[in-house]
Amino acid sequence: MDASHRGLLLNRLADIIERDSVYLAELETLDNGKPYAVSYTVDLPNVVKCFRYYAGWADKWEGKTIPIDGDYFCYTRHEPIGVCGQIIPWNFPLLMQAWKLGPALATGNTVVMKVAEQTPLTALYVASLIKEVGFPEGVVNILPGMGPSAGAAIAKHMDVDKVAFTGSTEVGHLIQQASGSSNLKKVTLELGGKSPNIILSDANMDDAVEQSHFALFFNQGRTYVQADIYDEFVERSVERAKRGVVGNPFDLKTEQGPQVDQEQFNKILGYISSGKTEGAKLMCGGGVAADRGYFIQPTVFGDVQDNMTIAREEIFGPVMQILKFKTLEEVVTRANDTKYGLAAAVFTKDIDKANYVSNGLRAGTVWINCYDVFGAQAPFGGYKASDHKNCKPPPGTTSAHSLSDIWLLSEP
């Protein structure tokens, strides 16, 4: 098939996902619990954009001709890896499916994908769209199932040439090991994070509070606040958390839905409990938000210390930990003191401080005056145990600095 035709098929897939986005958003909310307003206005459009972005790459993934010594004609071709196993998580089911399928199909691979057992429905619907669009048989295969059975089978399969996994660091270790003990298949991992969010004293306070609250629901780990604005920030964050609307995800006013299942629910409550026993100051929330389902109140802990469990381990729930710092040098050191390195953020108006902090942080993405800005165009991946690529990543993909509107380097 012409590379450009692969691109055409991916564009058509984007079109019909867009066509069915109301249904897909409802299904996503039903299966995952995220508010429908978010599924429809954030997840679905980003899924569509992701497929369209990679559709454009299909016939542009170029090799080179190379002037080597001697009478030789030397050139590289960028060929598909082959059969790609893909194991995706439950927190962004559709989006994770798009992030995996987009680049794999654009570059001509075929796929065996295991979707999360908690949230298989939207991926399976997309499979029907893949057939409708006209992808040849066998190009995309989707298996709903469990990690230890179906997932492990993929990770150690002798005929799978690469496995891509998004999930916990623990399971990432297992997958990496399985590759080593089977056929040395290529491995890419997007794992956990304990992302530091650093608020400097000259930050725009409104922005910082709002973005930090919003970040609670997206892998945000630790909020470091400079001493002289600490009290105000905590007070305003608590006030914001108390205003958070937790409820039926199909209600358009709801900002926060339930956690995805009993296991996660219990785990988060466990962390909250450890926060209390280890001496963090519970400022608001800290309990169950409804008498059925897996709803947890937006929770804020102040006076958190670096060695507390809630400061070190990934909670994956609506729990904010606020820590105090004095100097820039100190906060960069403390922020880097973690086995993770997925993302980070810094809020400041000072160009020099923004550069110092962002260049000093060992994280795959640094957001400046914003949080969770993703574009299909920008690479996303972690340092250290947040990520592993055992092939050399293309230049420019090991770290991404995303700048918010405040930092336009040239006016449009």
Next chain:
Amino acid sequence: MAQNGTTENGVAEDGPSALTFPKPVKVQDIRHTMIFINNEWLTSTSGRTFPTLNPATGVKICDVEEADKDDVDKAVEAAKAARQRGSPWRRMDASSRGRLLHKLADLMERDRLLLATLETMDTGKPFLQSFFIDLDGSIKTLRYYAGWTDKIHGKSLPVDESFVCLTKHEPVGVCGAIIPWNFPLLMFMWKIAPALSCGNTVVIKPAEQTPLTALHVGSLIKEAGFPPGVVNIVPGFGPTAGAAIASHMDIDKVAFTGSTEVGQLIKEAAAKSNLKRVTLELGGKNPCIVFADCDLQLAVEETQKGAFYNQGQCCTAASRVFVEESIHDEFVRRSIENAKKIVIGDPLDPRTSHGPQIDRQQFDKIMDLIESGKKEGAKLEYGGAAVGEKGLFIQPTVFSGVKDHMRIAKEEIFGPVLCIFSFKSQQKVIERANSSQYGLVSAVFTTNMDRALSVSAALETGTVWINCYNALHAQTPFGGYKMSGNGRELGEYALAEYSEVKAVTIKLSETL
């Protein structure tokens, strides 16, 4: 322009079944004949119009508003305004620019039959070629560049001392484009697609012989939702509208496809005015080298397509075919046999594979060169005359025994004339192939891989085709060495011609 070879050899005598071939539409009247500025249709400032003719019949199709300097000024103002700081085009996400380009491609698919019909009426090229090759290439070029818009990367650079150093690839600005009559729609897309992909705005002058498809696309550009002023179309003549573009002080770049002579004028005008950036796609006198170890039938068919496609009106025309001595006679014999299959006729008829030349001026030039071939002693093997007493049809013509000093060996003919030369030595034929002021394309026919690679390394042309001809793709750069042009179109390479690099260097204090 990748050829699939289905149309040149004509069709079965009982004609095509109604189901198998697309058909031209009946064009009652031409809807778009005015100047397109700011998504509006305007009459010319001077009040003048000019006719556009159907070269197959000599009959006028319609009159078109004639743009001159004042209209170009208006168009440039619109293009400038459309990209000023804060404008919709400027603030638009790169990915949204891509959506618009895809939307335009969709609309061209919708109007494909109409566009192919208009193209054939205006140029004389056979309808099935318009439909399957010109329209296909145009749509694919748009979609290719639609995919690039949000992948135009700058870099972050590891400079000495404490700086953060970044490059941004920004639009050049207002791009002027002057395009020829041989592939009106395709050339239109080769210009606007990369220009718009990079975020520029455009003032484009289609050829005076062939304005119609460009103007119809203007209506689609508006329908697709491009903001006003992003694309402006100014039909008119070279010495007036074209010259106004080349020397305009507010046009940041000009792209021209046409003759080498005019290319030189444009480059001078660009330099004299505001040093606008210039890219040129000019003429060629393109050599094919056919080695004895080639697939002979393939070589005969490909070189013939190369010489006669579009009635020879291609910058890529295979105008010098060097054939190794030992297969020369057989090559000539087969070329004549192959030429007999060509069907001359009404371009709208699906059986036709050869239409008229574009106008009287071209016709006369080609006939003059054919006569010179006879006079200077080349052997006329086939054709060599006009078809009928009036009209612009010329028979596909084959000369053998051509010598390097003859006019037909040196001058660009731009007509259906295949010139066959003989050679013995590989070294010498490479020198002969390279001894031209031109250097656009070349082709090598051989089954020996080593020879293919080493000969292609030696040829001084922007494209080398091996065992094929006219294999053009949206993904592959195209352009000339020497006086065949400056710069490259298509592929990723074209993006550089439509971008300006800005380096931003930020001081980092070391004291923190």
